[in-house]
Amino acid sequence: xxxxxxxxxxxxxxxxxxxxxxxxxxxxxxxxxxxxxxxxxxxxxxxxxxxxxxxxxxxxxxxxxxxxxxxxxxxxxxxxxxxxxxxxxxxxxxxxxxxxxxxxxxxxxxxxxxxxxxxxxxxxxxxxxxxxxxxxxxxxxxxxxxxxxxxxxxxxxxxxxxxxxxxxxxxxxxxxxxxxxxxxxxxxxxxxxxxxxxxxxxxxxxxxxxxxxxxxxxxxxxxxxxxxxxxxxxxxxxxxxxxxxxxxxxxxxxxxxxxxxxxxxxxxxxxxxxxxxxxxxxxxxxxxxxxxxxxxxxxxxxxxxxxxxxxxxxxxxxxxxxxxxxxxxxxxxxxxxxxxxxxxxxxxxxxxxxxxxxxxxxxxxxxxxxxxxxxxxxxxxxxxxxxxxxxxxxxxxxxxxxxxxxxxxxxxxxxxxxxxxxxxxxxxxxxxxxxxx
Numbered sequence: 001x002x003x004x005x006x007x008x009x010x011x012x013x014x015x016x017x018x019x020x021x022x023x024x025x026x027x028x029x030x031x032x033x034x035x036x037x038x039x040x041x042x043x044x045x046x047x048x049x050x051x052x053x054x055x056x057x058x059x060x061x062x063x064x065x066x067x068x069x070x071x072x073x074x075x076x077x078x079x080x081x082x083x084x085x086x087x088x089x090x091x092x093x094x095x096x097x098x099x100x101x102x103x104x105x106x107x108x109x110x111x112x113x114x115x116x117x118x119x120x121x122x123x124x125x126x127x128x129x130x131x132x133x134x135x136x137x138x139x140x141x142x143x144x145x146x147x148x149x150x151x152x153x154x155x156x157x158x159x160x161x162x163x164x165x166x167x168x169x170x171x172x173x174x175x176x177x178x179x180x181x182x183x184x185x186x187x188x189x190x191x192x193x194x195x196x197x198x199x200x201x202x203x204x205x206x207x208x209x210x211x212x213x214x215x216x217x218x219x220x221x222x223x224x225x226x227x228x229x230x231x232x233x234x235x236x237x238x239x240x241x242x243x244x245x246x247x248x249x250x251x252x253x254x255x256x257x258x259x260x261x262x263x264x265x266x267x268x269x270x271x272x273x274x275x276x277x278x279x280x281x282x283x284x285x286x287x288x289x290x291x292x293x294x295x296x297x298x299x300x301x302x303x304x305x306x307x308x309x310x311x312x313x314x315x316x317x318x319x320x321x322x323x324x325x326x327x328x329x330x331x332x333x334x335x336x337x338x339x340x341x342x343x344x345x346x347x348x349x350x351x352x353x354x355x356x357x358x359x360x361x362x363x364x365x366x367x368x369x370x371x372x373x374x375x376x377x378x379x380x381x382x383x384x385x386x387x388x389x390x391x392x393x394x395x396x397x398x399x400x401x402x403x404x405x406x407x408x409x410x411x412x413x414x415x416x417x418x419x420x421x422x423x424x425x426x427x428x429x430x431x432x433x434x435x436x437x
Contacts, residue, residue, distance in 0.1 A: 077161055089177040091117050126156045133158040153182040198370040202245055206238035248386040255393045266421045269300035269347055273334055276313045289321050290329045297336035300347050301421040308394045315387040316351040316414045324353025327411055345420040352413045358406040367392040
């Protein structure tokens with residue numbers, strides 16, 4: 001109806017303008033009396049000025065056209081911000097919360113609209129950014145670090161949201177406060193820095209040894225055959241240590257590249273365990289440790305990468321032999337757990353040693369890169385500090401779990417649990433992780 005009336009008003013105005021032109025033409029060509037022509041033109045222009053569109057309101061801004069003529073732009077902003085994954089708030093010029101999205105509710109709990117945003121975001125830096133944006137009409141950005149209840153980093157952006165195209169503070173009755181969680185990015189960056197520092201340190205020690213022995217052989221021990229043989233043995237061991245470290249770094253890098261891709265091949269875990277037990281026998285004999293394998297259920301079908309799972313079990317058995325040597329034996333046990341409603345059947349592989357055990361404070365950090373309970377002992381035994389980190393990443397890729405149970409003087413048990421192939425697709429399977437008891 002409104003559109004039809006507008007079209008009729010447009011037609012009326014066009015007709016009046018044409019009439020005015022006709023009267024002006026007759027005035028000039030047909031010699032109409034000036035008084036008569038003047039009255040006719042005056043009447044036509046009065047009609048034009050009185051037409052509906054002559055007094056129409058000015059065209060609405062693009063935002064007003066979206067919100068509806070005379071509508072509240074806040075509803076448009078609210079509809080947009082509610083779909084954003086980051087916590088967002090809409091505040092007015094007084095700093096009162098006019099709207100908050102679902103992500104903000106999830107972060108801070110129930111938020112009452114109409115309260116000052118300073119009651120919710122107490123970091124002084126955010127308050128200063130809001131004041132700066134309100135004063136200048138320009139966006140402001142700050143980074144905030146919180147220690148309670150846990151270490152978290154946020155980036156807060158404050159942007160004025162006035163009429164589109166307007167940047168003056170008085171044209172920005174609404175301000176957007178957007179929070180971005182930078183915690184994971186900061187942790188990854190810290191991990192990267194630590195990784196580079198630790199890797200450099202691990203390589204620096206054997207390199208320094210090699211350089212020192214080479215300089216000695218080139219100088220004072222040039223003609224000392226006995227010293228040369230002894231130094232060459234040490235140099236070969238240091239070179240092998242660097243080679244192991246580089247191999248582990250490359251292996252860890254390859255695993256991380258495909259960590260998000262779950263394996264699809266169905267394999268039997270039992271033959272893998274038999275192969276690992278056979279491969280570890282020479283090391284076990286040299287260390288005076290007896291390795292036993294007990295596979296209680298067959299087959300142990302799982303979805304996984306054969307080589308990667310072999311690496312997991314080899315690392316665990318190798319560690320048990322090296323660090324549980326005083327116990328004299330290592331037991332590897334594999335079972336298939338009973339099924340439960342809504343949960344997949346689980347394959348459990350345990351590697352048990354009767355060595356010195358591990359103190360409780362070390363358990364949460366055992367899978368960190370380059371973390372060692374006893375640094376000197378680990379290096380003497382050829383450890384790189386990356387074995388359990390590799391185990392963790394492989395198990396995460398397989399959506400499996402690693403449970404570590406140890407007490408000082410009672411040895412340690414490392415248990416890997418993963419879904420069996422027959423139920424691997426069922427919902428409700430436990431999420432990957434590490435449990436320390």
